[in-house]
Amino acid sequence: MSNSLETLLEIMTLEQLEQGLFRGQSQDLGFGHLFGGQVLGQALAAATQTVADDRQVHSFHSYFLRAGDLQRPVIYEVENMRDGGSISTRRVSAIQHGRPIFHLTGSFHHSEPGFEHQAGMPDVAGPDGLPNQFQLAEAMRGKVPDQLLEIYLNNTAIEIRLVEPINPLKPEPREPVRYVWMKANGPLPAGQSLHQHLLAYASDLNFLVTAAQPHGVSYLTPGLKMATIDHSMWFHRPVAFDQWLLYAVDSPNAMNSRGFVRGQIFNQQGQLVASSAQEGLLRQMHRKS
Numbered sequence: 001m002s003n004s005l006e007t008l009l010e011i012m013t014l015e016q017l018e019q020g021l022f023r024g025q026s027q028d029l030g031f032g033h034l035f036g037g038q039v040l041g042q043a044l045a046a047a048t049q050t051v052a053d054d055r056q057v058h059s060f061h062s063y064f065l066r067a068g069d070l071q072r073p074v075i076y077e078v079e080n081m082r083d084g085g086s087i088s089t090r091r092v093s094a095i096q097h098g099r100p101i102f103h104l105t106g107s108f109h110h111s112e113p114g115f116e117h118q119a120g121m122p123d124v125a126g127p128d129g130l131p132n133q134f135q136l137a138e139a140m141r142g143k144v145p146d147q148l149l150e151i152y153l154n155n156t157a158i159e160i161r162l163v164e165p166i167n168p169l170k171p172e173p174r175e176p177v178r179y180v181w182m183k184a185n186g187p188l189p190a191g192q193s194l195h196q197h198l199l200a201y202a203s204d205l206n207f208l209v210t211a212a213q214p215h216g217v218s219y220l221t222p223g224l225k226m227a228t229i230d231h232s233m234w235f236h237r238p239v240a241f242d243q244w245l246l247y248a249v250d251s252p253n254a255m256n257s258r259g260f261v262r263g264q265i266f267n268q269q270g271q272l273v274a275s276s277a278q279e280g281l282l283r284q285m286h287r288k289s
Contacts, residue, residue: 211259
C-alpha cells in the first residue's frame with residue numbers, strides 16, 4: 001500500500017497496446033477503491049501521447065461513472081475528436097470489466113501570445129513551518145485505527161501542508177474555505193506533461209471535503225459518504241510540481257446531497273498556474289433504528 005514518488009511515476013507511465021489504446025496499472029492506496037486522481041492522471045497521460053509535442057493540455061472535463069476495481073488494470077481508449085490549426089481535442093474512456101468507469105474530454109493548445117490577466121494570490125502563511133500530513137497523522141496515533149493511520153503514513157509521493165488544519169476527530173463548523181500547500185515529495189524530470197498529469201492527480205486531494213466544513217463533519221464522521229461525480233481543470237501557466245503550490249479551495253454551494261467545490265492553484269511567485277472545479281455526492285447516512 002506504499003505510494004512513494006517512484007511508485008507514482010511508474011503508475012503514471014502507461015503501456016501502449018496499439019494506436020490510441022493504453023493500459024495503466026491500478027494502485028491500492030487503502031481507500032477500498034481506485035483513487036480518482038489516479039484515473040484523472042492516467043487518462044490525461046493517455047490523451048497526451050496522441051497529440052503533437054508542441055501542444056499542451058489547457059483544459060479537461062471528466063465524469064466518474066463507476067467505482068474502479070483495485071485488482072484490475074485500467075484500459076484507456078483515446079478517440080481523436082479533432083486536430084485543428086491550433087487546438088486538438090481528445091476523448092478518453094477508462095474501461096474495466098468491459099464497461100466504462102470514467103470519461104474525459106481534453107483540449108490541447110500550442111503556446112501563442114495574447115491578452116493576459118489573473119486573480120491575485122491569497123495572503124496566507126507560506127509552507128515553511130507548517131506541519132505536513134505525516135506529522136498530523138502521527139498526532140492521531142492511538143485515537144484512530146492503525147490501519148487508517150498507515151494510509152496517511154504510507155502515501156508519501158506528495159507532501160501536503162494545510163494552512164489551518166482541521167481536527168477530523170472533532171470537526172467544528174467553519175467557512176467552506178481551505179488553503180493547502182502541496183508538491184511532489186522529491187525532484188521530478190523536466191517536461192510539462194508529467195507535471196500537469198501529477199497536478200491533475202493531486203487536484204483530487206483535499207477538495208470535495210471542503211464542502212463538508214460548514215456542517216461540522218469530516219471524512220472520519222461515521223456515515224458520511226463522499227464520492228466525486230465530475231471534475232474539471234484548466235491549466236493557465238507552466239507548472240513545476242516539484243515546487244510548492246498553493247491550492248486555494250472554496251465551496252460556494254451544497255444542495256440535494258451534492259457539494260460543489262472550486263480551486264485556484266498558485267506557485268510561490270504568485271502566478272495562477274491552474275484552476276479546478278468538482279461536484280460530488282455528500283451524504284450523511286443515518287442508521288436505521
